[in-house]
Amino acid sequence: MSPSSLLLASPRHAVVCGGSMAGLLTAGLLARHFERVTLVERDGLVDSAQPRKGVPQGPHTHVLLQRGLDIAAGIFPGLREDLRAAGAQVMDMSADCAWHTAGVWRKRITSGVTLYSQTRPLLELRVRARVAALPNVRILDRQEVAGFLHDEARTRVTGLRLRAPGSTEETSLVADLVVDASGRGSRTPQWLEELGLPRVEETRMEVDVGYATRLYRRPAGFNPGWEMLMVSPELPRLRRFGAILPIEGNRWTVTLCGWLKDHPPTDDAGFLAYARGLAQPHLYEALKNAEPLGPISSHRLPHSQWRHYERMSRMPEGFIVVGDAFCSFNPIYGQGMTSAALQVELLGQCLRRGLGGLTRRYFARAGGVLKMPWLVSTTEDLRLPELGDARFPGSGFLQWYGERFQQLTTADSEAVQTCMEVMHMLKPPESILSPRLLWKVMTGRHETAERARGPEPLSVRASSSRAA
Numbered sequence: 001m002s003p004s005s006l007l008l009a010s011p012r013h014a015v016v017c018g019g020s021m022a023g024l025l026t027a028g029l030l031a032r033h034f035e036r037v038t039l040v041e042r043d044g045l046v047d048s049a050q051p052r053k054g055v056p057q058g059p060h061t062h063v064l065l066q067r068g069l070d071i072a073a074g075i076f077p078g079l080r081e082d083l084r085a086a087g088a089q090v091m092d093m094s095a096d097c098a099w100h101t102a103g104v105w106r107k108r109i110t111s112g113v114t115l116y117s118q119t120r121p122l123l124e125l126r127v128r129a130r131v132a133a134l135p136n137v138r139i140l141d142r143q144e145v146a147g148f149l150h151d152e153a154r155t156r157v158t159g160l161r162l163r164a165p166g167s168t169e170e171t172s173l174v175a176d177l178v179v180d181a182s183g184r185g186s187r188t189p190q191w192l193e194e195l196g197l198p199r200v201e202e203t204r205m206e207v208d209v210g211y212a213t214r215l216y217r218r219p220a221g222f223n224p225g226w227e228m229l230m231v232s233p234e235l236p237r238l239r240r241f242g243a244i245l246p247i248e249g250n251r252w253t254v255t256l257c258g259w260l261k262d263h264p265p266t267d268d269a270g271f272l273a274y275a276r277g278l279a280q281p282h283l284y285e286a287l288k289n290a291e292p293l294g295p296i297s298s299h300r301l302p303h304s305q306w307r308h309y310e311r312m313s314r315m316p317e318g319f320i321v322v323g324d325a326f327c328s329f330n331p332i333y334g335q336g337m338t339s340a341a342l343q344v345e346l347l348g349q350c351l352r353r354g355l356g357g358l359t360r361r362y363f364a365r366a367g368g369v370l371k372m373p374w375l376v377s378t379t380e381d382l383r384l385p386e387l388g389d390a391r392f393p394g395s396g397f398l399q400w401y402g403e404r405f406q407q408l409t410t411a412d413s414e415a416v417q418t419c420m421e422v423m424h425m426l427k428p429p430e431s432i433l434s435p436r437l438l439w440k441v442m443t444g445r446h447e448t449a450e451r452a453r454g455p456e457p458l459s460v461r462a463s464s465s466r467a468a
Ligand SMILES: Cc1cc2nc3c(=O)[nH]c(=O)nc-3n(C[C@H](O)[C@H](O)[C@H](O)COP(=O)(O)OP(=O)(O)OC[C@H]3O[C@@H](n4cnc5c(N)ncnc54)[C@H](O)[C@@H]3O)c2cc1C
Pocket: 017, 018, 019, 020, 021, 022, 023, 040, 041, 042, 043, 053, 054, 055, 057, 060, 061, 062, 063, 064, 065, 143, 144, 145, 146, 181, 182, 183, 184, 185, 211, 299, 301, 322, 323, 324, 325, 331, 332, 333, 334, 335, 336, 337, 338, 340
């Protein structure tokens, strides 16, 4: 494509910067509202499910919560079927998952909360295929956004300046709406300053989370009594999380991670030793004889960050921010893609009243969309005394109640059901404070006196079969 052909001046043209999950969902939504949509992505995009440079978190386990998938499938009808056909493993979040948390094994029920489990590159590939099939969307890859175009008064963003990565030659892309979906590294804060606006306020939570992920062949005939295994930390004492999830290609994705420098190593022996340090031995035992299918990938996230565009006294018209560019969560809680989907859903609601005043309407409500997932994840992170400065009024009670509630999930189906629905953002977090659940938490009276026992460790099974 010649640079001059990018010099477009059309009404009803929307441009999205960033072709990852937030950008793809946004492009799919905007295609319903605009004559034309252009999605600009710095990376070269290929037609296969591979990690890529612009999404360094791509090799790591990504859980798309049910609410996020519901929104994505609303934008792209049939997406679930596409994922399943591509090999996604479909599981009930409770019945199929052995989950150790807050010192107990969670009771397993058929919750109806469903997880489609696949690698992150496969998810992105399937969603991108849906975007590429839309007749009024053009995907412009190998193009980097270098800054805004704006009106003379600097009150409206009128498009983007583009260049090929590594080049200094710029072209212009004119648009009625510009959406920044360029992730954590977004340069919108600097570009707004160039328009004469103050620096956007930012809240950070210095979680210093380290991830290590490896793919394994799913062992034939292995029947441990679970499809998916999660061993959660017991903050602040145990700072390690581990998970095994089945994915396409008869494989497992295995992720280990930890807070505040307790990061998993990336050598074979260190990875296994770290797994052995989880609260339960099951993950280590499942891995020790399993066949690895590649190297161990690592990723470090120094802090969660929320750029408070919703607090700006003024934002340029014709401009929206979505996804990690707005708020990037501690990934351990699996909220990033769903939170991006919620912002895209909000954008769709705001667009029903047209383009006039869209920026103001969107940012006025976006803070409310981000508040709950941020509260849920930071309340957990704040169990770490090192993060104590960031405590807020009521956080102590929420932590105390949250832990008692998690313990209730070992013996109470209603608690498990509510927990799954809240975690998957199908119900608001305050649902765990319903009068009945509050009574159960406070009195310790629950459905059965018996606690869920969890799967037997393989070592125990082996020794009892030897004894028999
Ligand atoms: C280790 C890890 C694990 C995670 N696990 C989960 C999980 O289990 N569940 C979950 O929901 N979320 C998870 N997340 C978060 C999730 O990855 C993000 O929330 C999600 O990808 C949405 O991000 P995004 O599209 O806003 O930005 P990104 O995914 O960061 O993508 C930004 C895109 O913009 C492009 N770009 C950047 N700058 C420019 C530019 N100037 N011009 C053109 N293009 C540009 C990049 O190449 C990239 O394609 C995890 C994150 C990490 C780090």
